[in-house]
Amino acid sequence: MKFVISGRPGVGKSTLFNSIIEALKKRGYVVGGFIAPEVREGGIRQGFKLVDLLTGEETWLARRGYPSSTRVGSYGVLVETADKLASRALLRALEVADVIAIDEVGPMELKLPSFKQNLLRALDSGKPMLLVVHHRLEDSEIMSRLGNAVKIFVSIENREELRNKTPGEVVTALERFRRVLKS
Numbered sequence: 001m002k003f004v005i006s007g008r009p010g011v012g013k014s015t016l017f018n019s020i021i022e023a024l025k026k027r028g029y030v031v032g033g034f035i036a037p038e039v040r041e042g043g044i045r046q047g048f049k050l051v052d053l054l055t056g057e058e059t060w061l062a063r064r065g066y067p068s069s070t071r072v073g074s075y076g077v078l079v080e081t082a083d084k085l086a087s088r089a090l091l092r093a094l095e096v097a098d099v100i101a102i103d104e105v106g107p108m109e110l111k112l113p114s115f116k117q118n119l120l121r122a123l124d125s126g127k128p129m130l131l132v133v134h135h136r137l138e139d140s141e142i143m144s145r146l147g148n149a150v151k152i153f154v155s156i157e158n159r160e161e162l163r164n165k166t167p168g169e170v171v172t173a174l175e176r177f178r179r180v181l182k183s
Helices: 013-026 079-096 115-124 140-145 159-182
Strands: 002-007 031-035 038-041 044-052 058-064 075-077 099-105 129-133 150-154
Touching: 002 013, 013 031, 013 099, 013 129, 013 150, 013 159, 031 079, 044 079, 058 079, 079 099, 079 115, 099 115, 115 140, 150 159
Parallel strands: 002 129, 002 150, 031 099, 099 129
Antiparallel strands: 031 044, 038 044, 044 058, 058 075
């Protein structure tokens, strides 16, 4: 069972993702994977961190003006350290988590050498997954594995309604899925 959250930048995808994660944890699910929250200083986005959902370990994913040969817009991607953390987080989630969650699958994360391979492994694992997917992602290998996912499109108009109902709906769907697997 896979859930994919998508929508334009700034509409509340990460907020919805985090509320679903909290609802899952309250029901006793072990959630692993990672998030990539933005870091702002003085109201200006300086970059993005990577945070392991199981351990809380974090490192920079990308920083504005960072001198890296790997770039996404004005951000230099810290490939080596971010790749290590993302790999550890995904492999740990495959081993011990009930649900694998990633915010987000996008251009910066796909610059990490091991990310796509580990993501495909997770997608093929059969474990339930919750993913925020960049609205313009066109990678055919990834998208083909998301064909049967429950798709949640967030917009400014529907974000409040989704935040109120979706966490409970995801928990209910996962509990049904677990019951079916056990029978």
